[in-house]
Amino acid sequence: MTTITPTPQKPWRASKRERSFDFAILIGGFLASYLLVALTPMKGKLAYFALFFISYALLTAVLKGLTRGSAAAKDALVSSLVVVGAVVTVIPIGSILLTVLQKGLPGISFGLFTHDMALATPTDPLANGGLLHAITGTLTLVALALIMSVPIGILTALYLTEIKGRFTGPIRFLVQAMSGVPSIVAGLFILSAVLYPITKAYSGFMGALALTILMIPTIARTSEEVLNLIPNDLREAGTALGGTQWRTVAMIVLPAAKSGLVTAIILGVARIAGETAPILLLTGGGDKVNPNAFNGPMGSLPYYIWKSFNAGSPEAITRAWAGLLVLLGIVLILFTSARFLGTRKISR
Amino acid sequence: MTTSHESEKAPMETAVKPSSLAQVANSQAAKVQGNGADGTGLETRGIHAWFGKHHALADINLNFAAGTVTALIGPSGCGKSTFIRTINRMHEFIPGAAMAGEVLLDGKDVYAPGTDVTKIRLKIGMVFQKPNPFPSMTIGENVLSGLKLAQLKVDNKDDLLQECLERAGLWNEVKDRLGAHGGSLSGGQQQRLCIARSLAVRPKVLLMDEPCSALDPGSTLRIEDTIRHLSETMTIVIVTHNMQQAARVSDYTAFFLSDGGPGQMIEVAPTSEIFSRPKDERTENYVTGRFG
Numbered sequence A: 001m002t003t004i005t006p007t008p009q010k011p012w013r014a015s016k017r018e019r020s021f022d023f024a025i026l027i028g029g030f031l032a033s034y035l036l037v038a039l040t041p042m043k044g045k046l047a048y049f050a051l052f053f054i055s056y057a058l059l060t061a062v063l064k065g066l067t068r069g070s071a072a073a074k075d076a077l078v079s080s081l082v083v084v085g086a087v088v089t090v091i092p093i094g095s096i097l098l099t100v101l102q103k104g105l106p107g108i109s110f111g112l113f114t115h116d117m118a119l120a121t122p123t124d125p126l127a128n129g130g131l132l133h134a135i136t137g138t139l140t141l142v143a144l145a146l147i148m149s150v151p152i153g154i155l156t157a158l159y160l161t162e163i164k165g166r167f168t169g170p171i172r173f174l175v176q177a178m179s180g181v182p183s184i185v186a187g188l189f190i191l192s193a194v195l196y197p198i199t200k201a202y203s204g205f206m207g208a209l210a211l212t213i214l215m216i217p218t219i220a221r222t223s224e225e226v227l228n229l230i231p232n233d234l235r236e237a238g239t240a241l242g243g244t245q246w247r248t249v250a251m252i253v254l255p256a257a258k259s260g261l262v263t264a265i266i267l268g269v270a271r272i273a274g275e276t277a278p279i280l281l282l283t284g285g286g287d288k289v290n291p292n293a294f295n296g297p298m299g300s301l302p303y304y305i306w307k308s309f310n311a312g313s314p315e316a317i318t319r320a321w322a323g324l325l326v327l328l329g330i331v332l333i334l335f336t337s338a339r340f341l342g343t344r345k346i347s348r
Numbered sequence B: 001m002t003t004s005h006e007s008e009k010a011p012m013e014t015a016v017k018p019s020s021l022a023q024v025a026n027s028q029a030a031k032v033q034g035n036g037a038d039g040t041g042l043e044t045r046g047i048h049a050w051f052g053k054h055h056a057l058a059d060i061n062l063n064f065a066a067g068t069v070t071a072l073i074g075p076s077g078c079g080k081s082t083f084i085r086t087i088n089r090m091h092e093f094i095p096g097a098a099m100a101g102e103v104l105l106d107g108k109d110v111y112a113p114g115t116d117v118t119k120i121r122l123k124i125g126m127v128f129q130k131p132n133p134f135p136s137m138t139i140g141e142n143v144l145s146g147l148k149l150a151q152l153k154v155d156n157k158d159d160l161l162q163e164c165l166e167r168a169g170l171w172n173e174v175k176d177r178l179g180a181h182g183g184s185l186s187g188g189q190q191q192r193l194c195i196a197r198s199l200a201v202r203p204k205v206l207l208m209d210e211p212c213s214a215l216d217p218g219s220t221l222r223i224e225d226t227i228r229h230l231s232e233t234m235t236i237v238i239v240t241h242n243m244q245q246a247a248r249v250s251d252y253t254a255f256f257l258s259d260g261g262p263g264q265m266i267e268v269a270p271t272s273e274i275f276s277r278p279k280d281e282r283t284e285n286y287v288t289g290r291f292g
Helices: A016-039 A045-068 A070-107 A132-163 A168-178 A183-199 A204-229 A232-240 A245-256 A258-272 A277-282 A301-311 A314-342 B021-033 B080-087 B117-123 B139-149 B157-167 B187-199 B217-230 B243-249 B271-276 B281-287
Strands: B042-051 B054-064 B069-073 B097-105 B124-127 B205-209 B235-239 B252-257 B264-270
Touching: A016 A045, A045 A070, A070 A314, A132 A168, A132 A204, A132 A245, A132 A258, A132 A301, A132 A314, A168 A204, A183 A204, A183 A277, A204 A258, A204 A277, A232 A245, A232 B124, A232 B187, A245 A258, A245 B139, A258 A314, A277 A301, A301 A314, B042 B080, B054 B080, B054 B264, B069 B080, B069 B243, B080 B097, B080 B205, B080 B235, B117 B124, B124 B187, B139 B157, B139 B187, B157 B187, B157 B217, B187 B205, B187 B217, B217 B235, B217 B243, B235 B243, B243 B271, B252 B271, B252 B281, B264 B271, B264 B281, B271 B281
Parallel strands: B069 B235, B069 B252, B124 B205, B205 B235
Antiparallel strands: B042 B054, B042 B097, B252 B264
């Protein structure tokens, strides 16, 4: 008896014939969009782009429909719609990132991270000054806002999911309403409720207060969703072992929800990191590194970018783009490190 | 139920290959008479339970002698789980829940005003239907989690850890990987981990709510072994849908039934009697598989 040694195969993959058929449809789509642009008054890149997808979707639907029936036609049509959706989503993001990189890189130098603008004006040559004051300012603002909003936001979420008290309904409604508050309103609120009547001076802390108002609803809502996903079994098991509700929540529910809560905080930071309106109103936007958030004006990246663009000279505009790039970089670093911390597994 | 406290205990008969339910139950009969555990008896008097306006359970009077295993059987929805949840006061977790009656542990009502609920739950442990190890903790941390939750101090945690895992019949399988995630175990191992977890706070009574319903037959047998060993030192109440299981592990069996109204306890007797000569016709129909 001979034994047949099987070779690994992937029979579910498209055959050469099928692939060349798909490729032909793709070429057909290109041709059709080219012809349509040439023969009709529709012109420009956008026309190519839109017409290509329309003609490709129609072509593939019709051809698949003719060869394999109406179900295949619908499948092909919906598949191409999904691809269009994905491309339409990715293109603007890619385009933004590319533009920021292109225009920001020329302005990046080592001195940028070691100097502030205390002795330079935005229109000075790029070698003068830097954005150290803006980086430290933004980090201080984000840190202060985090310190204030994370406990409030998570405790609110715990009230909504664990305590479920009498005020759950109204509080949930308020949190949802708060998440729609325009940032300028938060800024004006702090301006009129705290800055004018009490401190009477610009400071980083005033900006952080406004950012906190914006951040709390994001953290509270996301944390609530996350905590709702924790199975009730675990809460019951904790309580059945003789834990009080508080200890069960602190030792079991919160650790189980840890990575989700980190996501909630990341979303909160994303909401405020580039926030500009309240910063313009409240921080005073100094040009010098100011380590004291409670005294004196404090610079920040959004303020620096706004100020540099306003200055208008080529140097200033390069500075603004470099500031944008640094802001994106900081946000990226914050996100990845938070992700890393949030998903670290127990060592085996 | 018997309240006799004799010093000797019949040997465990774990290797019996049952041919009929009555036969298995008879093999346990010796144990019913001679019970040596000097632990804590549990008694329920006139337990009623409601969910909102729905009257789920009516007038349950049961006496669980120290060191016995009592199985609660009956069709789904007859209030077995609700009943055991009233015993360790987990019932009150459900919004709209209400109850009436007394649960006497060591002669004291667990519902008496001023009772510390967490202390009650330390004395009356619970194992749930679905294995639910704490996902953020290792195997070792899971076992000792009750100590941290209830803020108890022990002198030697390692000894306690080993003792609990041994009693739950899991030590040999996990002793080399106590630092691994609880979730990395198989379903049966997870359930035994949950049993070990509830043993660490040294409960006097262990409530088990269909502990084997999500497990394969092999794991089920391991857990039944564990139950038999545990019953030497504690009082166990187990809800089960598996009548062979009731016959295999329990000294007493109580049959619950709901005829559209609130669930009631129809009959309680030594397990051998329930399966061989039940007094109530409905019990007989149920245990012989004619309905339910």
